[in-house]
Amino acid sequence: MSESSNQEQQNETLATRIANRNLALHEQGLLRKRTNLVLDPSQSNYFEVDALPYVNFSSNDYLGLSTSNVLIDALHQGAKDYGVGSTASPLVVGYTEAHIKLEKALCDVTGHEAALLFCSGFSANTALMKTLFEPNDLVVADKFIHASVIDGIQDSGAKLKRFSHNDIDSAKSCFERFKPSALVTESVFSMDGDIAPLAEMSALCQQHGAWFIVDDAHGFGVIGEDGFGATRLTDDIKIDAQLVTFGKALGGQGAAILGSRELVDFLVANARHYIYSTALSPASAVAAFTALTVIEQQPELREKLKENISYFREQCESKNIELTDSLTAIQPIILGDSAKTMAVAQRLKEHGFWLGAIRPPTVPQGSARLRLTLNANHCQQDISALVNVLADILNND
Known part of the structure; x- marks a missing residue:
């Protein structure tokens, strides 16, 4: 069979696979569709x-x-000051004063040393997991952890073990059995709305010398002192890496990973999602910075x-x-x-x-x-x- 015939057969197989999968999802009532609002x-x-x-x-x-007029005006002014897009990767010419100002503000309200901005929470979570972990690591996570965390851990090659949802005894059992490198949880769970026992999990990680990683996407802006998330719930919560998003309580777009200066420097040098993506638009950074001010003042x-x-x-x-x-x-x-x-x-x-x-x-x-x-x-x-x-x-x- 010629090379062109082989290629045609391969393309036909992919097309058939797509059609069959769509049909199966449709018959199960699970075929997702977009809605034009x-x-x-x-x-x-x-x-x-x-x-x-x-x-x-x-x-x-x-x-x-x-829909806040304050944020709409901030986004407009940000576009006037910096342009519509960032035009390049942060490591080329896509990193501006607007990004630096937002990173500093995020550190001020959470208590972390450094921050790194991404265009979405999914890319931030996946980048963190994929870059931080290696095949010889084992990570324990809540059974209901977000798909972006699962994908990132799988991409890293690390082993993933999941404990019963919000069950600290189940988490302790995982630590005794597996001696993990890290524990990953959400602060507020996106499908159930319940809050993880963050203080107990933080203590467990400190006891075993493991990292504590919190996806604070649905908590940042609404829980904790002044609404500023998981690190502000109680003084005894120590989080090594925290994800916050700007597309939920902050009303805009984008996300950030917060942690030590050493962690952020490591991600800047190694996270392919960050290195090879166009940076978050400066205008979006201005809007997110303004949202922090609104949350604090209102x-x-x-x-x-x-x-x-x-x-x-x-x-x-x-x-x-x-x-x-x-x-x-x-x-x-x-x-x-x-x-x-x-x-x-x-x-x-x-x-x-x-x-x-x-x-x-x-x-x-x-x-x-x-x-x-x-x-x-x-x-x-x-x-x-x-x-x-x-x-x-x-x-x-």
Whole structure:
């Protein structure tokens, strides 16, 4: 067979594989698709899809800063001062005063020595794991750790062992059995909304001479003193490497790895994600810096978020809607069956409410759920209306 025929056969095999995989996911109801939203920044928590209006209960914009005029103006001014993009890798000409200023501010609010900026939390987590660990390392992580952490550890060649979710005794057992190089957890878990026992895990790592790594993506901006994340929860939490993102409570885009100066220097010299990627835009860095200032100066945003969380839970209790123990903005309603979850989500859309419908493999089998997220800009009228409709749907199912 000629070389061209071999190439044609290979391409045909790849095309067939793609088609078969798409068909299988479609038949299982698991084929993911994008939704084209029509947004109006002046109408926070509202958007349109196919000319139909919806109330948004599915974003991670916990403080409502993505539509803040202060941040919009900061992004605009950042673009005027630095241009739209960074134009190059940070190691070429993509590292500006805007990046340096943001890194310093992040260190000031978390207590770390140094910071390194990335364009997304996924790339930051993957870069950290892939660069830090080697095949002779063993890492223990929470069973529900984010996919970016799993991918990075797998890319590094290190062995990964997972302990039962938020179970400190299970983590201790892993340390006794495996003597790991590090423990990895999230602060606030993205699908369950619960908070890890960070102080106990930090003590465990210090006792065994292992690194403590925390993905603080859903905590930074809303938990801890002044809202500044995992290191600010209690004085006895020592974190060796901490990921924070700007696309959730900070309302913008980008992420950072925080740790010692030695760690950051090591990543700058070795992390391929950082070396070979165009840097975060300076304008995005300016917006993130401004968000830190807003969070520090406007504690009422976090208070309003807490009020909305409490109000939602009270309304659900009054309607006998079963919730988890989460006290954060992430409020999962576990329905178990994937088809039922999709059906309930569709019924809610018919009433104008948009919630995330989360199914395996994102969550474990049998734990499909509505992932409802609250933010500081939600009003009690919308929350009450959602709960009333949800109660009717569940009671009449």
